[in-house]
Amino acid sequence: MELNTRKKKILEVIIRDYINTAEPVGSRTLSKRCNLGISPATIRNEMADLEELGFLVQPHTSSGRIPTQQAYRYYVDEIMEIQKLEKMIRTDIHRGFLDHNTELGPTMSHTAQVLSQLTNYTAVVLAPRVTNFNCKHVQIVSLIKNRVLMVVVTQEGMAKNIEVTLSQEVDTMLALKLSNVINGFLKNTILSEMSSDLIDQIQELSAAESKLIHEIIPHLKKALMEDASEVHSTGLTNLFNYPEFSDVNKIKQLINIVQEKQVLSEMMTSKDGNQVIRIKIGSENDNENLKDFSIITSTYELDGEMMGAFGVIGPTRMNYDNVSSVLNYIRNELNLHISNLLMK
Amino acid sequence: MELNTRKKKILEVIIRDYINTAEPVGSRTLSKRCNLGISPATIRNEMADLEELGFLVQPHTSSGRIPTQQAYRYYVDEIMEIQKLEKMIRTDIHRGFLDHNTELGPTMSHTAQVLSQLTNYTAVVLAPRVTNFNCKHVQIVSLIKNRVLMVVVTQEGMAKNIEVTLSQEVDTMLALKLSNVINGFLKNTILSEMSSDLIDQIQELSAAESKLIHEIIPHLKKALMEDASEVHSTGLTNLFNYPEFSDVNKIKQLINIVQEKQVLSEMMTSKDGNQVIRIKIGSENDNENLKDFSIITSTYELDGEMMGAFGVIGPTRMNYDNVSSVLNYIRNELNLHISNLLMK
DNA sequence: ATTAGCACTCACAATAATAGAGTGCTAACA
DNA sequence: TGTTAGCACTCTATTATTGTGAGTGCTAAT
Known part of the structure; x- marks a missing residue:
């Protein structure tokens, strides 16, 4: 048209x-x-x-x-054309990130903070997902009796905890041994492709140990599959100031959106064209609760691989210019800092 | 009077x-x-x-x-007198817990779910705090270069992750060695009382290793001190149905309360008399945001030691009878299941 | 001590009147 | 032919007015 x-x-x-x-x-x-x-x-x-x-x-x-x-x-x-942010704001943001780039968690929540503050809408940030990354190391830690904690570490240096209850007691020594066995396999395998058939080939395992490994592998896979990465959201109350949200029902919808972290996470990471800044307006959203909102999202990367997503939820009457500019700049910052953080 | x-x-x-x-x-x-x-x-x-x-x-x-x-x-x-819950509801709750008592996390969020459903108010549940428990084991896992993950395991079998960046690179082997050294100390010490002076007495450590340990200990202590246990909350939107919350400002207050997890956690775990069920009505609450709400809380224990807290936030016009009964029963259930879960 | 009766108060709902911002249409104009 | 001034009309939002009903306090009778 x-x-x-x-x-x-x-x-x-x-x-x-x-x-x-x-x-x-x-x-x-x-x-x-x-x-x-x-x-x-x-x-x-x-x-x-x-x-x-x-x-x-x-x-x-x-x-x-x-x-x-x-x-x-x-x-x-x-x-609309995406404008470059003002120099002053850019340096402000940049400095802010420098102050918060020691750990992944703080970087993520800081990002959410900055987003909601600069846009006056509700910000959502997805931390990197561990799934699909190359698994460098699995450490099994004995908790108590037959409960163990599995710590999965990726090549990029991210970690995820998985707590499981096994059929047999596992003490510290056994935990170490199990870790070693699993790590032996992992040298060259993406975890999600790991097969438990290989385990039977190992000679030095006792029947009990072998059984434990067989129990552990599916747990690992399952937990990594359904891995809903951490979702940080801020500025929920920002939206309350806009006249379209004086209606309590809209607020309910908003809260439901932010609380359904799984859905939010899937929605934001699903690919959809090659746009850097993705804009969904009102009923363009599949999610029923989002029909009255607009959501603008982007992603951050490491080595060209998508690591996570972040974005802003607001009314359809949203300041698309400003939000796009902000996301655009934050995206660059995130790419920069994440790579510093994980690879340095 | x-x-x-x-x-x-x-x-x-x-x-x-x-x-x-x-x-x-x-x-x-x-x-x-x-x-x-x-x-x-x-x-x-x-x-x-x-x-x-x-x-x-x-x-x-x-x-x-x-x-x-x-x-x-x-x-x-x-x-008011605290009534016993109806038999049918009691068995319902009990069964529900049986279905969710495999891991700590699900048990906690299930508790929040049940609480908000039975009361129609907003429920808050604090997972057990790791601090002050006896530390059984610390596992240090190398993430990448100079970043490591410390997993602290308590006697009761709870775990907590602490991610830190150190001054030197730590590989898998070194991580294992550091773990062993620290665990040597930990045998009989509450972590919060651990002193790093002791480290210098160890002979077999190289200067570099010793330096690392000196870096690690304060991180451990600090992280455990400021340990804000996980906070699960549900039923935020329950309150929206009550006429006193048609005002958007009240809703803002509520959201602020639930988001300030640190404050919430401190408030709920602070001792205050010996009551099993603690009721704070409106301005009896210290927190400014809670002045228009009532909050009823209780705690759950393991071996007589307080493990965590849970409760319900609602209007001052709250159904104190029902909520008290529910909390009372849930408390018993939690005590039962937590001890099964952690000690079994 | 309790209660029936009564005059009075006040919020809330319904109704009517008014003002204001905006529209569509027509006719005049460049 | 595109643009504009003028005008009648529409509809909301605001304000004023009035009635209704649930409630109160007080007094006098039981």
Whole structure:
């Protein structure tokens, strides 16, 4: 769908105005506020056209108009350009990361903090997922009686805990031995491809030990499969300040979204085109609870491999420009710091 | 403060009614609803007295009356009696726990689930804190270059991860050696009392190794000190259904409470008398955000030692009877299952 | 001591009136 | 032919007005 230059300009101004004020935009105020050099009557005509094309709606006859989701989509695709953040803000963010880049956890929660603060929306950050990375080392630690803790360490230096109860008692020495056996296998295998058949080939294992290993492997695989990476969210209450969220039901939806970490995680990591910044507007979201929201996400990488995702949830009347700029910059910062953190 | 029998009875009925309906209670409806055998006029007189004594207030002249915090306090201390839960509910809960008692994490989140479901308020459960327990074992796992993961295991079989960056590279072998050294010390020491002076007495350590140990010990201590145990919360949206929470500001307060896990944790674990069920009503809470809420908490134990806490957050107009009964029973269940889980 | 009766109060709901911002349409204009 | 001024009309939001009902306090009778 192509719009002529003037329609495009008018649509842009309307959207900008509505994003700022949350009030339906009328022709008169519009012509006053931004001097486009055309009269309200002309604007009215154009607006009527835009309404017919599906870009605008009137909440009721004889009120101003508000943008439809289609309008936001058009704005995002055809009008908006991602700006570079101001120099001052950039250095602020950069410094902030330098102060928090000692450990992975703090880096993640700091990212969420910064995101929600810069955008005034709700921020979500997914920590790196351990699954699918090359497993460097598995350490089995005896907890008590027949309960053990398995610590899986990836090539990149990330760790994940898995706690399981086995059929037999495991003391410190046995735990060490089991670790060694499993690590022997792991030298060159991606964990998710590991087969427990190989175990039977080992000679020096007693029947009991072999049985334990057979128990352990599926636990490892299963736990890594369903590995929902940590989800950090901040600024939940930011959204409460926007008039569209004075409705308690919307707030419920929001809370449900943020609490369903599994869903959130899948949604944010699912590939979808090659865009660096992914924008989902209102009903473009599959998740029922997100139909009234927009969500803008991006991902961070290590060696070209996607490590995790982060993004912002807000009203469909969202400041798409600003959020995109922020995500864009944060993405670079994250890529930088994560690689420092894990590979240094 | 002592009230005569009739005043006590009337106060009780008013509180019960208000808890159910959230509407100011008037003399006429009261005398109709519960046949106390006295006329509205008499009730009016008694109510006027109760108001003078600080137990009731009128939202406006010529409306019914609602209980004050003082009234709830009196009700909780002098009127209410903790009932045993119905047999059917008890067995339901018990079975539920049996289905979720394989690991600590699931048990905790299941507890939160059950609590919020049975009470219709917001539930909070603190997982056991590792601090102050006897440390059985520390395993140091090499992550990458100079980053290591320390896994601390307590006598009771709980584990905690601590990730740190050291000044030197640590490989798998060195990690094992460091573990052994530290475990040598730990045999009979509570970790928080461990001194790094002892390290210098060991002969077989190289200067580099000794230096590493000196770096590690403070990290261990610090991490365990500030150990905010995991906080599980559920049923945040339960409260939205009560009329007192149609106000967005109250919701903000609630979310702030639940998100300040550190504060919540300290508040719930701080000792305060010897009560099994601890009830804090409105402004009795120190935390500013909790001034409009009531919170009822209890603790669970292992060998007489407090392991963690759990409780329910709701409006001051809370069903104190029911919540107390539920907490009381859950407490027993938790004590039972935790000991099975950790000691079996 | 209790209660019936009565005048009074106040929040809340329903109704009506008014103002204001916006629209669509028509006719005049460049 | 595109643009604009003018005008009648529409609809919401605000304010004022009124009635209703549940409740109270007080007084006098039981």
